[in-house]
Amino acid sequence: xxxxxxxxxxxxxxxxxxxxxxxxxxxxxxxxxxxxxxxxxxxxxxxxxxxxxxxxxxxxxxxxxxxxxxxxxxxxxxxxxxxxxxxxxxxxxxxxxxxxxxxxxxxxxxxxxxxxxxxxxxxxxxxxxxxxxxxxxxxxxxxxxxxxxxxxxxxxxxxxxxxxxxxxxxxxxxxxxxxxxxxxxxxxxxxxxxxxxxxxxxxxxxxxxxxxxxxxxxxxxxxxxxxxxxxxxxxxxxxxxxxxxxxxxxxxxxx
Ligand code: GDP
Ligand code: MN
Ligand code: MN
Numbered sequence: 001x002x003x004x005x006x007x008x009x010x011x012x013x014x015x016x017x018x019x020x021x022x023x024x025x026x027x028x029x030x031x032x033x034x035x036x037x038x039x040x041x042x043x044x045x046x047x048x049x050x051x052x053x054x055x056x057x058x059x060x061x062x063x064x065x066x067x068x069x070x071x072x073x074x075x076x077x078x079x080x081x082x083x084x085x086x087x088x089x090x091x092x093x094x095x096x097x098x099x100x101x102x103x104x105x106x107x108x109x110x111x112x113x114x115x116x117x118x119x120x121x122x123x124x125x126x127x128x129x130x131x132x133x134x135x136x137x138x139x140x141x142x143x144x145x146x147x148x149x150x151x152x153x154x155x156x157x158x159x160x161x162x163x164x165x166x167x168x169x170x171x172x173x174x175x176x177x178x179x180x181x182x183x184x185x186x187x188x189x190x191x192x193x194x195x196x197x198x199x200x201x202x203x204x205x206x207x208x209x210x211x212x213x214x215x216x217x218x219x220x221x222x223x224x225x226x227x228x229x230x231x232x233x234x235x236x237x238x239x240x241x242x243x244x245x246x247x248x249x250x251x252x253x254x255x
Pocket of ligand 2: 038
């Protein structure tokens with residue numbers, strides 16, 4: 001397969017038609033996968049916000065104080081308030097805020113960005129409200145019919161370093177299911193469900209970068225999903241998420 005970034009995209013503004021911006025710079029094909037950084041989806045959807053939009057309540061003040069105490073740096077309680085308002089559950093409060101967003105993604109600070117926020121003097125960029133709907137909308141506005149994946153950069157438990165993940169998708173299942181197929185020894189695979197949208201997002205992140213490259217969109221060409229069952233079950237239910245359950249009862253303590 002080929003992975004390449006779409007060149008020449010401008011600074012994205014609220015109300016911009018991302019599909020039109022992309023299509024005028026890339027000849028898309030129906031069997032491509034188009035990967036769009038959540039940053040520009042959020043910008044187009046007007047998800048820039050100011051810290052002043054989030055007057056801090058008691059909980060946010062408490063969290064900010066605790067985080068400031070731990071880090072020895074000042075923490076803005078309005079930022080903690082923004083994270084709380086974007087989240088359905090606080091999974092860890094310290095030494096950093098790990099929360100579940102309304103659409104199911106678990107991330108540090110609810111995925112709110114303070115870099116590449118764009119002009120206009122805003123402080124924050126919130127994630128798209130419903131990224132799979134965003135992907136769907138972009139797809140419908142294109143004249144070709146590629147799969148569309150909205151990505152974000154995210155940290156990983158157990159491992160240093162960040163990589164791209166999918167937070168929304170349209171026109172492609174999130175996973176391909178290898179269960180019931182056999183390995184080279186003839187053993188039946190029992191648990192392997194491959195999160196292909198995350199793998200594609202990680203590949204896209206290799207060419208879009210994290211800084212000032214100005215390359216928020218990538219195309220994966222000549223990759224095939226293959227003959228597998230698909231599934232859209234990317235976000236674990238709390239019931240089946242034992243790590244999340246364990247973290248609920250865990251308290252950060254410094255010795
Ligand atoms: P995130 O991973 O979705 O949080 O986005 P990043 O902040 O890592 O940015 C991904 C890529 O998009 C980088 O190459 C940025 O320079 C680029 N980028 C961010 N915003 C814009 C924009 O409005 N226009 C253009 N052309 N590039 C942007
Ligand atoms: Mn981000
Ligand atoms: Mn990124």
